[in-house]
Amino acid sequence: MSEHGQQKKTLLWLQSGGCGGCTMAMITAESPDFAAFLEAAGIRLLWHPSLSLETATEAAAVFDAVLEGDEPLDILCLEGAVMRGPDGTGRFHMLGDGSGRTMMELVDALARRARHVVAVGSCAAWGGVTAAGGNETEACGLAYEGDLPGGLLGPSFRAAGGLPVVNIPGCAPHPGWILETLMNLADDVPAEQDLDAFGRPLAIFGHLAHHGCPRNEYYEFKASAEQLSDLGCMMEHLGCKGTQAAGDCNRRGWNGGGSCLKGGFPCIACTEPMFEQVEHAFVETPKVAGIPVGLPTDMPKAWFVALASLSKAATPERLRCNAVSDRTVLAPGAGNGRRRS
Amino acid sequence: MRRISIGPFNRVEGDLEVTLEVEGGRVARARVVSPLYRGFERMLEGRDARDALALVPRICGICSISQSMAAAAALRAFSGARPPANALLASALLHAAENVADHLTHFHLFFMPDFTRDHYSDRWWFGEVRDRFATMKGAAVRPMLRARAELLHITGILAGKWPHTLAIQPGGLTRAPERGDIQRLRLVLHAFRRHAEERLFGAPLEEVAALDGMNALLAFAGERERPRGDFGLFALLAEDLDLYRLGRWNGALMSAGAYEPRPGTHLFAAGVVHPGEARRRPLFPERMEEDASHAWLASAEEGARHPFDGATVPDPDRPGAYTWCKAPRLAGQPVETGALARQAVDGHPLIRAALARAGDMPSVAGRVLARLLEIARLVPAMEDWVRAMRPGEPFMQRPAPAMPDGGRACGLVEAARGTLGHWLRVERGRLRSYQIIAPTTWNFSPRDANGVPGPLEQALEGTPVEADDPASAVLVQHVVRSFDPCMVCTVH
Numbered sequence: 001m002s003e004h005g006q007q008k009k010t011l012l013w014l015q016s017g018g019c020g021g022c023t024m025a026m027i028t029a030e031s032p033d034f035a036a037f038l039e040a041a042g043i044r045l046l047w048h049p050s051l052s053l054e055t056a057t058e059a060a061a062v063f064d065a066v067l068e069g070d071e072p073l074d075i076l077c078l079e080g081a082v083m084r085g086p087d088g089t090g091r092f093h094m095l096g097d098g099s100g101r102t103m104m105e106l107v108d109a110l111a112r113r114a115r116h117v118v119a120v121g122s123c124a125a126w127g128g129v130t131a132a133g134g135n136e137t138e139a140c141g142l143a144y145e146g147d148l149p150g151g152l153l154g155p156s157f158r159a160a161g162g163l164p165v166v167n168i169p170g171c172a173p174h175p176g177w178i179l180e181t182l183m184n185l186a187d188d189v190p191a192e193q194d195l196d197a198f199g200r201p202l203a204i205f206g207h208l209a210h211h212g213c214p215r216n217e218y219y220e221f222k223a224s225a226e227q228l229s230d231l232g233c234m235m236e237h238l239g240c241k242g243t244q245a246a247g248d249c250n251r252r253g254w255n256g257g258g259s260c261l262k263g264g265f266p267c268i269a270c271t272e273p274m275f276e277q278v279e280h281a282f283v284e285t286p287k288v289a290g291i292p293v294g295l296p297t298d299m300p301k302a303w304f305v306a307l308a309s310l311s312k313a314a315t316p317e318r319l320r321c322n323a324v325s326d327r328t329v330l331a332p333g334a335g336n337g338r339r340r341s
Numbered sequence: 342m343r344r345i346s347i348g349p350f351n352r353v354e355g356d357l358e359v360t361l362e363v364e365g366g367r368v369a370r371a372r373v374v375s376p377l378y379r380g381f382e383r384m385l386e387g388r389d390a391r392d393a394l395a396l397v398p399r400i401c402g403i404c405s406i407s408q409s410m411a412a413a414a415a416l417r418a419f420s421g422a423r424p425p426a427n428a429l430l431a432s433a434l435l436h437a438a439e440n441v442a443d444h445l446t447h448f449h450l451f452f453m454p455d456f457t458r459d460h461y462s463d464r465w466w467f468g469e470v471r472d473r474f475a476t477m478k479g480a481a482v483r484p485m486l487r488a489r490a491e492l493l494h495i496t497g498i499l500a501g502k503w504p505h506t507l508a509i510q511p512g513g514l515t516r517a518p519e520r521g522d523i524q525r526l527r528l529v530l531h532a533f534r535r536h537a538e539e540r541l542f543g544a545p546l547e548e549v550a551a552l553d554g555m556n557a558l559l560a561f562a563g564e565r566e567r568p569r570g571d572f573g574l575f576a577l578l579a580e581d582l583d584l585y586r587l588g589r590w591n592g593a594l595m596s597a598g599a600y601e602p603r604p605g606t607h608l609f610a611a612g613v614v615h616p617g618e619a620r621r622r623p624l625f626p627e628r629m630e631e632d633a634s635h636a637w638l639a640s641a642e643e644g645a646r647h648p649f650d651g652a653t654v655p656d657p658d659r660p661g662a663y664t665w666c667k668a669p670r671l672a673g674q675p676v677e678t679g680a681l682a683r684q685a686v687d688g689h690p691l692i693r694a695a696l697a698r699a700g701d702m703p704s705v706a707g708r709v710l711a712r713l714l715e716i717a718r719l720v721p722a723m724e725d726w727v728r729a730m731r732p733g734e735p736f737m738q739r740p741a742p743a744m745p746d747g748g749r750a751c752g753l754v755e756a757a758r759g760t761l762g763h764w765l766r767v768e769r770g771r772l773r774s775y776q777i778i779a780p781t782t783w784n785f786s787p788r789d790a791n792g793v794p795g796p797l798e799q800a801l802e803g804t805p806v807e808a809d810d811p812a813s814a815v816l817v818q819h820v821v822r823s824f825d826p827c828m829v830c831t832v833h
Binding site: 015016017018019020021022023024025027028029030033034035036038045049050051052053054055056057058059060083086091092093094095096097098103129130132133134136137171172227228229253254255256257258259260261262263264265266268270276280281282283284326327 | 348354356357379380385389394399400401457478483489493497498499500501503505506514517519529818
C-alpha cells in the first residue's frame with residue numbers, strides 16, 4: 001500500500017538489444033533519487049534486470065506469475081530493441097532461463113498482459129542504434145520499425161489500458177522523461193490525445209531540442225560554428241538537428257545542468273526514428289547548393305533562406321567573432337566591445 | 342554429474358547465462374554464455390571514421406565514456422591529433438568520474454545484495470548487511486544513488502550529459518569550461534569526498550589508499566560491533582566467509598595503464614603480472630588475438646587473429662559454439678583484467694597482499710577490495726587534475742587535423758571493468774573494419790581452439806554448489822558478479 005493507502009502499481013522492466021544506458025540514466029535521477037521515486041509514485045518493482053535480487057528461476061517465476069494472471073501488471077517497460085533475427089526466430093536474444101524462450105516471445109506475451117506498455121529509449125521505440133547499418137539483427141521497436149508503424153506488436157496494438165505503446169525515445173532519455181511518464185501511467189493520467197503521432201508524450205516531445213538552446217542568439221543571426229568547440233550555431237556546418245528533433249532537452253538540465261548543446265556538440269536527433277541511419281557524417285551538415293538540407297520542419301524553405309541572408313547581414317561583430325571562438329571573446333551589454341582574456 | 346543452467350543471470354550489465362556441470366557438489370566445468378548478439382562492429386563498416394565517436398559510446402550505457410575514450414584514442418593515433426594539456430586533464434577526469442560511478446553501482450546494486458539472502462541468516466553480519474544493501478531499500482542505497490548522481494555532474498559540466506556524449510574528440514573536448522565551471526568541479530569532488538569518507542570508508546581516503554597489507558586492512562575494518570564504513574563491513578564479511586578462497590584461477594593479470602592526465606604518464610601503470618611474481622612485464626598489444634572457435638561466428642579461416650585482421654560474421658548454427666563472445670588471448674593465454682589487475686600491475690601493497698592471501702591468485706575478495714581501493718586512490722587524483730586545469734587556455738586542438746584517407750590505428754584504455762581496445766582500419770576515407778575487445782570479452786571468454794577455458798570458466802571450477810535450484814547457487818553468483826561483467830560490451 002502506498003502512503004495514500006492505495007494499492008501500489010506494479011512495474012516490470014525488461015532489457016533486450018541495447019546498452020543498458022536508459023537504466024543507467026534513470027538512476028541518476030535527483031530530487032528524489034530513484035529508490036525514493038518508487039515510494040513516492042506508489043510503484044512496486046516486480047523485477048528489473050539491474051536492480052532486483054531475484055535471478056534465474058526466481059526471475060522466471062515473476063514472469064510466469066504475470067503470464068498466468070496471478071500477478072497483475074500495470075506497467076511493462078522494455079529497454080533496448082526487439083531482436084527478431086536471425087530470420088525472424090528471435091534467437092539473437094535467448095532469455096537464457098533454460099526454457100528455450102526468446103526474449104522476443106516473452107516481451108510479446110507480457111505486453112498482452114500489461115495495462116500499459118512503455119518503450120524506454122530509441123532502441124525500444126524504433127530500433128535505434130541497434131538497427132544501424134544493415135540491421136542484420138532484424139532489430140525493431142515495440143510498435144515501430146524505424147518510422148513505420150508495426151514493430152513487434154503491430155500497428156493496431158492497444159494495451160489493456162487502451163493506449164498504444166507509449167514511446168520515451170532518446171539515447172539515452174532524460175531520467176525525468178522516464179519517471180514523469182511512469183508516474184502519469186501509474187496514475188492512469190494520459191489519454192491518447194496526450195501522445196503525438198509517434199506515441200510520445202506531448203508534454204515532453206511537444207517541444208524541440210531547439211527550444212531553450214543556449215546558442216539561440218547565434219541561430220537568430222546565423223552566426224555559425226565552423227569547427228567543433230566553436231560557440232556558434234551548429235546547424236549550418238556541424239550537423240545540428242535541434243530544430244527538427246522532438247524533446248524538451250534544452251529546457252531541462254542533464255546531469256546537473258548540461259545538455260548536448262551546452263556540451264558543445266550538435267544534436268543528432270536521438271529522439272527521432274532513424275536518427276542512426278544518416279548518410280553523411282553525424283558532425284557534418286549535408287547541403288545542396290550550399291543550403292543545408294535539413295531546415296526547420298515547418299518553415300517554408302524560401303523564407304528561411306531569405307531570413308538567413310538578412311540576419312547574416314545584420315550579425316553583430318560580437319557574435320560573428322564569438323561564433324568561431326571556443327570562448328566568449330567579446331562580451332555583450334555593459335562589457336560590449338570589451339575583449340575578455 | 343548434474344547440469345545446471347543459471348539464467349537470466351541478473352545484476353550484471355546486460356544478458357548472461359552460465360551453465361555448470363556439477364560433480365560431488367562442486368563445479369567441474371563451466372560454460373559462460375553471452376546470449377545476445379548486437380553487431381556493432383558490422384554497423385561501423387563503410388562509415389566515416391568520425392562516426393565511431395557517435396556510435397561506439399552507445400555500445401555501453403555503463404561505460405560509455407570508456408568507449409568514447411578508446412575511439413578517440415584510436416582516432417588520435419590515426420590522425421596525429423595532439424590534444425592540449427587541459428584536454429588530457431578534463432578527459433581523464435570524465436573517465437575517472439564514470440569509473441568511480443561504476444564501482445559504486447557494482448558494489449551497492451549488483452554485488453552486495455547477494456549477501457542479503459536468507460542463505461546467510463545465521464551469520465553475525467547478516468542483519469547489518471541486509472539493513473544497508475537490501476535492493477532499493479537498504480540504508481546505503483539511497484545515499485549512494487544521490488552521491489553517484491552528483492558525481493556525474495562532472496559529465497554535465499564538461500561533456501553535456503551521461504551516458505553517450507560526443508564531447509570527447511581526438512583533439513580534445515568540444516567545450517572549454519570557464520573558471521566558474523572549474524570551481525563547480527572542485528565543489529562536486531568535495532561533496533563526493535565527504536560521501537565516500539563518511540559512508541563508504543568511515544575514514545579519510547588517504548588512510549584507505551595507504552593500507553599496505555592484510556593486517557592493516559583488518560585493523561582498519563574495526564570490530565564486529567562497529568565496522569568502519571561499508572568497506573570495513575565488507576572486509577570483515579570477506580574474512581568470515583573466506584572470500585579469498587572463492588573464484589580463484591591461475592592466470593595472469595593485465596592492464597593497459599589507466600588515466601593519462603599528462604602525455605606518457607599513467608596514474609596506474611600498464612603491464613602484465615603473474616600473481617606470485619613481483620616483476621611487472623610489459624604489455625604487447627600486438628600479441629592480442631581473438632579466436633571464434635566456440636562462438637556463433639563464421640570464420641573464413643580457422644585460428645586466432647589479431648584484431649586488425651579480425652572479422653565478425655554471425656553464424657547461429659555453428660557446431661560446437663555456445664556463446665556470441667569471442668575468445669581473446671594474450672600471447673596465446675587467457676588473462677584477467679579489471680580493477681584487481683590494474684592495482685596488482687600498479688603494485689599496490691594491499692592488493693598484492695590480497696593476491697598472496699588467495700594463494701597467489703585473484704579471488705572474489707581481491708576483486709571487490711581493489712574496486713573500493715581504487716575509489717580511494719582516484720578521488721584525490723581527480724582533485725589534482727582539476728587544480729591543474731588552466732581556464733584561459735585551450736581544451737581543443739584548433740583546427741583539428743584532417744582524417745587521413747587510409748591507414749590503421751589502435752586505442753587502448755582502462756574501463757572500470759578492465760582493458761578496452763578498439764582497432765580501426767580506414768580505406769578510401771571509410772572504415773574498412775572496426776574491431777573491439779572489451780574487458781568482459783577477456784574475462785568471460787569461452788574456450789579457445791585448444792579447449793582452454795576463459796578466466797571466469799576457470800574461476801568457477803571447484804566452486805561449491807549448494808542446491809539444485811539455480812537461484813540457490815549463491816557462491817557461483819558471488820564468483821560471477823565479482824568480475825563486474827558488462828555483457829553489453831562483451832557482445833557489442
